[in-house]
Every structure is written in structure tokens, then in C-alpha cells.
Amino acid sequence: MGRPLNKRNLGDPADPGFQVVLNIKGGTSFILNQKGSSRFTADDDGSGSQGLVTLVNEHFPDEVGEASIVIRVGVDPGEPATATSTLKIVTATLTNAGSGYLANDDLTFSEGTFTEGAVITVTSVVGEPAGSISTFNVSTPGVYTVIPPSGNAQGGTGNEAAFALEWGVGGIIITDAGGNYVNPPIVQISGGEGAGASAVSVLDTDFVESATVTSPGSEYSTSPTVSIVRTITERSIEMVKTLHNRTARTFQGNSYKWSPGAGFTGDVNAGNIIST
Numbered sequence: 422m423g424r425p426l427n428k429r430n431l432g433d434p435a436d437p438g439f440q441v442v443l444n445i446k447g448g449t450s451f452i453l454n455q456k457g458s459s460r461f462t463a464d465d466d467g468s469g470s471q472g473l474v475t476l477v478n479e480h481f482p483d484e485v486g487e488a489s490i491v492i493r494v495g496v497d498p499g500e501p502a503t504a505t506s507t508l509k510i511v512t513a514t515l516t517n518a519g520s521g522y523l524a525n526d527d528l529t530f531s532e533g534t535f536t537e538g539a540v541i542t543v544t545s546v547v548g549e550p551a552g553s554i555s556t557f558n559v560s561t562p563g564v565y566t567v568i569p570p571s572g573n574a575q576g577g578t579g580n581e582a583a584f585a586l587e588w589g590v591g592g593i594i595i596t597d598a599g600g601n602y603v604n605p606p607i608v609q610i611s612g613g614e615g616a617g618a619s620a621v622s623v624l625d626t627d628f629v630e631s632a633t634v635t636s637p638g639s640e641y642s643t644s645p646t647v648s649i650v651r652t653i654t655e656r657s658i659e660m661v662k663t664l665h666n667r668t669a670r671t672f673q674g675n676s677y678k679w680s681p682g683a684g685f686t687g688d689v690n691a692g693n694i695i696s697t
Contacts, residue, residue, distance in 0.1 A: 441664070441679060444489045445474060446482045458663035463488060478660050478672040490661035490669065492677060502599030502622075502629040502649040506610065509562035509591030510539050511637050516572065518553035519582035522546050526577030527560070530586075532569040539563030541574060541584065554582055564591055566644050589637025590618035593647055598628040602651070608632050609648040615641030622649065 443450040443463050450463040459476040474488035482488055526543040540561035546552040565588070572584035590610060599606075606629065608620040618638030623631045629649060659671040667679040 441490060443474065444481050444491065446485055446487065450474075450488070455665070458665050461488065476661055476663075478662065490664060492659050492661065492669070492671065500597070500599055501651065502595060502602075502606065503597040504608070504629075504632060504647040504649055505566075505594050505596055506590050506613075506618075506644045506647050507536075507592040507594065508565045508568055508588045508613075508641055508644055509637065510559050510586050511562070511589035511639055512587040513541060513557070513559050513572070514585040514587075515554060515557065515582075516585050517581055517583035518547070518555070519574075519579045520548075520553050521551045521579030522554050522582065523551050523578050526579065528557075528574035528582060529576045530563075530569040530572070531575055532571070533565050534567035535563055535565040537561065537564040539565075539586075543577065551578060554579075562591060568642065587639055588641045589615065589639050590620070590634055590641065590645065591637060593620050593632035593634060595629055595631060598625075598630065599649065600628045602627050602629065604652045605629075607650040607652060609650055610638070610645050611648070613641040613643045613645030615639060615645065618645065620647075 441452060443452060443461065445463060453462040453464050453471060455461050456473060461474055462471060463474045464471050472486070474482075474486055477487045477489055480489075522543050524543055524545055528541045528543065529538055538561070539559070540563075541557050542560040543554050543557050545555040547555045568588050569586070572586045574582040574584060590613075593608065602624055605622045605624050608622050610618045610620065615638050617636055618634070618641070619636045620632045620634045622629050623633060632647075632649075659673050659675060661669045662672045663670045664679075669677045669679060671677070
């Protein structure tokens with residue numbers, strides 16, 4: 422990379438990893454010396470090609486003679502939140518009305534893995550006083566991680582009732598709240614052989630407290646995968662306008678101090694500089 426000459430306290434000449442990086446057209450460079458608060462002599466990655474460059478705003482350099490120094494501003498992301506999903510009955514269709522049932526009979530499903538089993542309640546029958554099921558409702562949709570393999574119902578006064586059950590996402594369980602969130606992250610639901618489920622996250626201070634299902638979707642046969650994704654606004658980028666004696670002022674009017682090995686720090690919690 423060549424030997425830095427007059428760094429003016431902008432980095433550690435012995436460690437290229439702690440240099441202030443200049444973005445230039447076609448790549449990156451580093452500062453040889455400073456010609457003004459926003460003008461520098463740059464060395465093109467030690468190739469021997471040197472030139473005078475001026476800092477620009479709002480875009481990465483696209484013209485010879487332009488350069489930029491960018492700072493990622495915001496909170497360090499930290500560990501992401503994680504979550505799992507549970508399923509519930511979203512619709513039930515009677516496929517066998519059975520016989521011997523009474524109104525208000527509660528029917529259950531013994532198979533599957535659940536923390537709350539689904540319940541279908543008979544609301545009317547054909548016959549007096551007992552008979553085949555005429556109408557019903559899903560009184561408890563259940564909380565399942567593994568759904569029953571069939572819709573054969575148990576319980577009540579009758580027998581042989583069966584239903585075609587359709588499953589959707591009933592809940593999101595936060596298994597790790599993560600931290601350092603500025604905005605509620607995006608909840609992505611995928612897999613499970615179904616479609617249409619969606620949810621939104623809820624923050625408590627800077628960690629994910631919960632996620633609320635906004636649509637259960639349908640046709641899920643297994644619990645789908647849940648991903649908690651930070652929004653792109655977690656960290657913003659500011660471009661340096663002037664740089665002198667370890668103090669950088671951005672085009673946004675903020676000031677940051679350069680500390681070799683630690684990057685930029687200042688009025689806003691800032692991360693290390695980045696380059697294209």
C-alpha cells in the first residue's frame with residue numbers, strides 16, 4: 422500500500438487496517454497527505470498512481486478527482502432476535518357427520534404436539550335428541566407445533582365425526598429478544614408448505630418483546646420458519662465534508678472524532694468507516 426507520509430493524525434502509519442479509507446472512482450485509496458480540509462493527495466492502493474482528490478457529497482465518486490469518506494451512523498446491531506411459530510385451525514369442514522351427538526358436545530383431536538388442544542363444539546344436530554352433526558364452530562383453534570395427522574374427532578356423546586382441517590399460523594414465540602433495535606424489525610415467515618402468513622414485531626425499549634400475527638395464512642402442514650430482520654434504517658450513512666486533526670465534519674453537520682482502531686465516534690454512536 423505504500424508508506425503514508427503526512428497523515429496529520431488520521432491513522433496509524435504502521436497498520437493499514439487503521440487508515441482512513443478514501444473512496445475513489447473504481448475503488449478505494451488512502452491518504453498520503455492533506456492539502457486542505459477537504460482535499461487530499463491519494464495513493465491508488467499503493468500502485469504508485471497518485472492524485473489530488475476533493476471530498477464530495479451524496480454519491481460515491483464517479484469522476485476522476487472526486488473522493489468520499491463515509492461513516493455508518495447508528496446503533497451497532499448486536500445479536501439478532503430469533504423466533505419460532507405455532508399453528509392453529511383456521512377453517513374446518515365436516516367430512517363425516519357421525520351419529521349420536523348432542524348440541525354443545527365438545528370434540529377434540531388427541532394426536533399432534535400442542536400446548537392447547539383444538540376444540541370443535543357441536544351447535545346443532547339432525548335427530549332428537551341425539552343425531553348427526555349439522556352445524557358446529559371452532560371454539561378453540563389450538564396452539565400446535567405439530568398438527569394432528571387426521572381430522573378424526575374424539576369426545577362428545579357420539580362417534581365417527583371427522584373434519585378436514587386447514588391450518589394457519591396462530592402465534593410467534595420470541596426465543597431470543599436480541600437488542601439494540603431502533604425500529605421494529607421485519608418478521609419474515611417462510612416454509613411450512615403454506616402461504617399468506619404475516620406478523621409484525623413489537624419493541625420494548627430496544628429489544629423485541631413480542632410479535633403479533635396479522636394474517637394466519639393457510640394450508641400449512643408444518644410450523645413455518647420465522648426470521649427477524651432488521652430494517653435498512655437501523656444505520657444511516659453520512660459523508661465527510663472536512664477532515665482535520667482527527668475531527669471529521671459531515672455534510673449533515675455532525676462532528677466525529679477519528680480514533681485509530683476504534684473508528685469514528687462523536688455526537689451520534691458511529692461505527693467504523695466503510696468503503697465501496
